[in-house]
Amino acid sequence: MRLGLVVDLDKCVGCNACAIACKQWNTSGTSGSLTDYRPYGADPSGVFFNRIRHYETGNYPDSKTVHFPMSCMHCEEAACVTVCPTGASYKREEDGIVLVDPEKCMGCNYCAWACPYGARELDREEGIMKKCTLCVDRIYDENLPKEERKPACVMTCPTTARYFGDFDDPNSDVSIASSKRDGQELFPELGYKPVNQYLSPRKKVEIKQHEISEPDLVRKVKDWVNKVVEL
Amino acid sequence: MHPAFSVIFFTVTSGAGYGLISLLSLLNFLNLGMLLDKNTFFITAGVAIALFTMGLISSTFHLANPKNAWRAFMRFRTSWLAREGLLAIIFYPLIILYLFLIYIDFQIDQYFFMQAYSFFIFLVSIIIIHCTGMIYACLKTIPQWNTFWTPINYITIGIFLGSLILFFIFYLNGVDVDPYKYYLLSAIVLSFFTKMSYYFSIKKHTHNIRQATNAAIKLKSTNVRLLDVGHTGGTFLTDEFGYKVAEKKLLRVKLFSIFFGFLAPFALIYTHIFLFESIIICFIAICFAFLGMVAERWLFFAQAKHVVNLYHGAQNV
Ligand code: SF4
Ligand code: SF4
Numbered sequence: 120m121r122l123g124l125v126v127d128l129d130k131c132v133g134c135n136a137c138a139i140a141c142k143q144w145n146t147s148g149t150s151g152s153l154t155d156y157r158p159y160g161a162d163p164s165g166v167f168f169n170r171i172r173h174y175e176t177g178n179y180p181d182s183k184t185v186h187f188p189m190s191c192m193h194c195e196e197a198a199c200v201t202v203c204p205t206g207a208s209y210k211r212e213e214d215g216i217v218l219v220d221p222e223k224c225m226g227c228n229y230c231a232w233a234c235p236y237g238a239r240e241l242d243r244e245e246g247i248m249k250k251c252t253l254c255v256d257r258i259y260d261e262n263l264p265k266e267e268r269k270p271a272c273v274m275t276c277p278t279t280a281r282y283f284g285d286f287d288d289p290n291s292d293v294s295i296a297s298s299k300r301d302g303q304e305l306f307p308e309l310g311y312k313p314v315n316q317y318l319s320p321r322k323k324v325e326i327k328q329h330e331i332s333e334p335d336l337v338r339k340v341k342d343w344v345n346k347v348v349e350l
Numbered sequence: 351m352h353p354a355f356s357v358i359f360f361t362v363t364s365g366a367g368y369g370l371i372s373l374l375s376l377l378n379f380l381n382l383g384m385l386l387d388k389n390t391f392f393i394t395a396g397v398a399i400a401l402f403t404m405g406l407i408s409s410t411f412h413l414a415n416p417k418n419a420w421r422a423f424m425r426f427r428t429s430w431l432a433r434e435g436l437l438a439i440i441f442y443p444l445i446i447l448y449l450f451l452i453y454i455d456f457q458i459d460q461y462f463f464m465q466a467y468s469f470f471i472f473l474v475s476i477i478i479i480h481c482t483g484m485i486y487a488c489l490k491t492i493p494q495w496n497t498f499w500t501p502i503n504y505i506t507i508g509i510f511l512g513s514l515i516l517f518f519i520f521y522l523n524g525v526d527v528d529p530y531k532y533y534l535l536s537a538i539v540l541s542f543f544t545k546m547s548y549y550f551s552i553k554k555h556t557h558n559i560r561q562a563t564n565a566a567i568k569l570k571s572t573n574v575r576l577l578d579v580g581h582t583g584g585t586f587l588t589d590e591f592g593y594k595v596a597e598k599k600l601l602r603v604k605l606f607s608i609f610f611g612f613l614a615p616f617a618l619i620y621t622h623i624f625l626f627e628s629i630i631i632c633f634i635a636i637c638f639a640f641l642g643m644v645a646e647r648w649l650f651f652a653q654a655k656h657v658v659n660l661y662h663g664a665q666n667v
Contacts, residue, residue, distance in 0.1 A: 128565070138580075163583050170580035172661055176567045184577065185567065189661065198490065204432035205421035223421055226414025228590060229431055232351075235491045237658040240586040246415030303565035308557070309490050309657070317565035 120214040121286040122253055123193050123314035124273065125293045125302055129321055130280035133173055133186030137272035137281060141169045141190070141251070144271035149256045150219070154244045166240045168251040169272060180326040188281075190272070191238035191251035192305065192313030193217050199230035199239065207248070214285075215314060216255055221247045235309050258283075286314060351492065352593040353651035356411035361482055362511070362643050364405025364438075365504055368475040369512025370398035371445065375471035378452075378464070382529075388453070390523040395449055397515060406438055430488050434481035441474060479508045486650075493556040493667065494654040499548035506541035507643060513537040514615065514639055518632045531623045535616065542612040545646065549604070552653075555666035562660035576663040591656040603649050611642020 145168060146153040155165035169190040176183050193210075197217050200208045207223035208230050210216070219230075226246040231239040239250045254270035257263065267274060273283040284291030289298075293316070296302065302316030334342070374394050377386070410419050423436040448471055451464065483501025490496055513534050521527050559574050560567060567574045584592075618635035622628060655667040 135580075164581075164585060166586070167581070172576060172580045173578040174563060174567065174574055175577045176574045178573060185563075187563065189580075201425075201428035202431065202488070204423070204425050204429045204435060205418060206424040207418075207421070223418060223424075224415060225418035225422060226416075227412070227422070227431070228414075229429075229485075231587070231590065232656070233489055233491060235657045237587045237591075237661055241414055241590075243414065243586070246413075303568065305565055306562050306657070307564070308561055319565055319568035 120288075121195075121314055122214045122216060122258075122284070123286055123293060123316070124190070124253075124270070125282040125284075125296045125316045125318060126188055127280045127282075127296070127300070127318040128185055128187065129318065130278045131171075131186040131188060131276075132278055132280075133171055133184075134277065135171050136275050136277055137188055138167060138169045138171055140271040140275035142167060144254060144257065145252065148252070148254070150221070150249055150252050152242075152245075153249060154242050156243065166242050166249050168238075168240075168249070170237070180328060181323070183320060183323065185320060187317075188272075189236055189238070189305075190315075191217060191234075191253075192236055192311070192315040193251075193253060195312035195314060196310055198233040198311065202233045203230050216253045217250070218252055218255065219248050219250060221245070224248050235306055235311060236313070253283075351651045351654040351656060352590055353648045354412045356408045358644055358647040358651070360405045360409035361504070361647055362405075362640065363408070364402040365479050365482065365508030366511035366515065366640075367398045367400070367402030367405060368479050369505075369508030369510070370401065370515050371395065371512075372472045372475035372479075372509065373512050373516050374398065375448070375468045375475070378468035379472060381465075386520075386525060387523070390520060390525055391452065392449070393523065394516060394519050395445070397519065398512070399445065401515075402438070430481050430484040434478060434485060437474065437478045437481060441478065444474065445471065476505060479505045491657050492654045493657075494552045495650075497548070497551060499544065499551055502544050503541075503548050506537075506544045507646070510537045510541035511639060511643065514619075514632075514636050517619075518629075518636055521632060522629060531619075534619060535623075538612060538616045538619070542608075542616075545608075545612070557657055557660060558666045559660050559664070562657065576661075579662055587658060588662060591658050592662060593652060595652045600649065600653060603645050603652070607642045607645035607649060609642070610638045611646050614642070615639040 142153050145151055153166040153168070155163065157163050158165065169188060172187045172189060174185045174187055176185060193215055194217070195215070197210050200210050200217060204227065205223045205225050207220045207225070209218060209220065211218065224247045226241060226248065228241055230248055231241065239248055242249050257270060258268050260268060269283045273281040282292040282296050284293035286293055286297070288294060296318065297316050300318040303319055304313045304316055374391070410416050413419055423432050423439065426432040426436045448467060451467070480501045483504030486492070486495040487497060487500035517527055517530055517534050520530070563574060615635040615638050618631050618638070622631045622635070655664070657667050659667050
């Protein structure tokens with residue numbers, strides 16, 4: 120299995136609901152807590168697994184805002200795992216989920232250095248590296264109804280911009296979405312082979328600009344005559 | 351990258367320590383160790399061990415969860431950090447046995463075994479410095495480190511600092527340093543040229559925001575700007591990777607490190623050898639070299655730009 124997410128950038132409205140649902144679920148999940156520092160102070164900060172960035176591209180009339188959620192891509196060539204000296208970071212054989220074992224992590228930050236996507240954040244209070252678990256404590260939970268065995272972010276997204284599933288299964292939501300819309304991986308140059316994919320925004324209908332062209336000579340003469348007559 | 355002092359201290363001192371011990375064992379291998387009295391030999395070895403031990407201890411200071419530090423050797427099959435740690439630990443029994451054999455006069459010139467052992471110690475200490483360099487050089491996410499010059503710099507600088515200390519201790523103990531003078535000057539020159547090659551080979555910009563966000567911005571790939579980074583305050587990532595230093599300051603530190611790290615020690619040692627012999631000059635040369643190398647290491651971090659900055663608003667890294 121190759122579990123992962125597909126995010127449709129055409130649908131995402133940048134509401135941050137997935138980031139909040141993620142934080143809410145995971146802070147009491149297996150990788151919890153997601154510590155907040157000075158939450159009511161002047162400079163609050165804290166651990167998140169999912170951050171939504173907002174980009175602007177082009178110039179009017181071809182401009183566009185793109186909302187861009189980023190969490191761990193559960194890369195196939197996960198350098199965060201190979202560089203980890205303690206063996207705390209590992210990639211599961213069975214489904215490809217990349218996890219941190221809090222019992223083994225020594226908080227050296229080396230894995231965060233190796234991750235190009237900013238998916239790992241050190242919990243400074245616990246001294247342990249934290250990252251997206253793909254809600255491993257949800258997706259296999261047989262106590263949940265079948266349709267709820269999905270990551271919290273996917274469950275909560277109000278525009279259904281997020282898909283979850285197995286990329287090795289050609290009939291999964293993610294495989295279908297990805298093949299239909301030519302799913303893209305992020306920063307392929309680095310060779311991490313991220314599993315998560317993005318559906319790029321579709322081409323917009325062009326907005327016509329109605330330009331007023333320079334008046335010709337006859338028009339100019341007529342205008343001039345009109346002006347003189349009016350005087 | 352944020353330059354953590356403990357890491358700077360670790361790389362400089364452990365590099366110098368392993369550089370020093372590698373030279374000492376090399377001397378034995380080349381049968382030059384006989385020229386030394388035991389006293390000098392053990393003082394030198396002691397200084398080397400003290401240096402890399404201090405380095406190793408300080409390297410644990412930046413761990414957020416040091417109680418798991420003993421696990422740091424587990425993943426030696428893939429992780430350069432684990433390899434470095436593992437070798438550094440294995441090195442202790444190796445070097446203690448080595449020194450013990452020398453102490454009980456296990457004659458090095460008579461036994462092929464001791465010569466092989468000396469070469470082995472030499473090799474392992476160089477490999478340890480190489481591992482330290484590779485910790486940084488293996489990261490594709492930091493283009494300024496991801497070059498073969500990085501481990502070469504670590505090795506040549508380690509040997510350069512080691513040679514300086516070796517020369518100093520030998521001189522202090524009345525060993526005839528004449529045979530080593532050209533060697534020492536060339537060690538300085540070599541580390542200088544490898545460092546300069548590093549500076550010339552690294553590029554200021556290797557990746558841009560469009561590569562990083564290719565999926566989002568496939569439509570009109572010109573003119574991509576970050577509007578909102580997705581966090582209201584600073585995060586672990588902005589602290590760790592968002593370290594920005596003005597170009598002017600970088601240049602100043604670079605000049606400082608070149609002057610104090612290479613030029614001044616060269617000039618001082620040259621003076622000492624050819625013009626005016628003085629132990630004080632040698633000592634000042636060592637102080638300058640260490641000062642220069644701390645600056646060099648600081649620069650190594652401050653100059654390095656992690657690609658995650660492309661998701662935090664940088665147009666290029
Ligand atoms: S996104 Fe980062 S943390 Fe996740 S698997 Fe890839 S390299 Fe590792
Ligand atoms: S911070 Fe923890 S998980 Fe990351 S590399 Fe270090 S020991 Fe491994």
